[in-house]
Amino acid sequence: PVNLALALALGAALPSAPVVGGAMLVGFFAYGVSLTLFVLALRHLGAARSGAYFSIAPFFGALLALLMGEPLTLPLAAAAALMAFGIWLHLTEHHAHAHTHEALAHEHAHAHDAHHQHRHDDGADVAPGARHSHPHVHTGLTHTHAHFPDSHHRHTHD
Structure with a gap:
């Protein structure tokens, strides 16, 4: 409410209904569905593993940025390699004992x-x-x- 009040006070116009609907749809998936899946993961995978998987979300954001034309830089490639290595460690873990x-x-x-x-x-x-x-x-x-x-x-x- 505060941000909306400030925007209107500074002369901004309300967005059109399709823009609001699109923003709500993005919010539904980006926040609603992802949070629901995170809570389910907490129950079934435990906090540490859930946090590790949930933390790869920026990887998908970076991939989308590349698909939209952002340049692939050395730091971005190094970060992607480290995240891929971490995912590999999680997926190949074999923990078995009495x-x-x-x-x-x-x-x-x-x-x-x-x-x-x-x-x-x-x-x-x-x-x-x-x-x-x-x-x-x-x-x-x-x-x-x-x-x-x-x-x-x-x-x-x-």
Whole structure:
């Protein structure tokens, strides 16, 4: 409101409806959808990994600038190479070891997998792989598999 008031006080005119609509559409994707995806990533990937992936957004902005005619400079190429290397490190990480899950009761969206082997109190028959949400209890479990630090893998490394 302050910026709008200042602009109008300085003689600026309101933009046309198509311009406002276009700005709202850009805002919907650039802010609304990206923030929703970020929050989902926080839940499923953990804070550090989500932050690392979300921080590559400027890479796409730089790519768009190049497509719009901006020159490719040495600093831009070096930054792109470093970001690409970081993405490669994240995507090729293989973190697997024996670990123990303590007993836990909570609620979140899940599909039945190695961490979600439970019955439903109401007798519901849930299709394999179908995501659903309800309060459930995890019994203690020790196993080995590749994993990321997420809500089920918050353990220390000896």
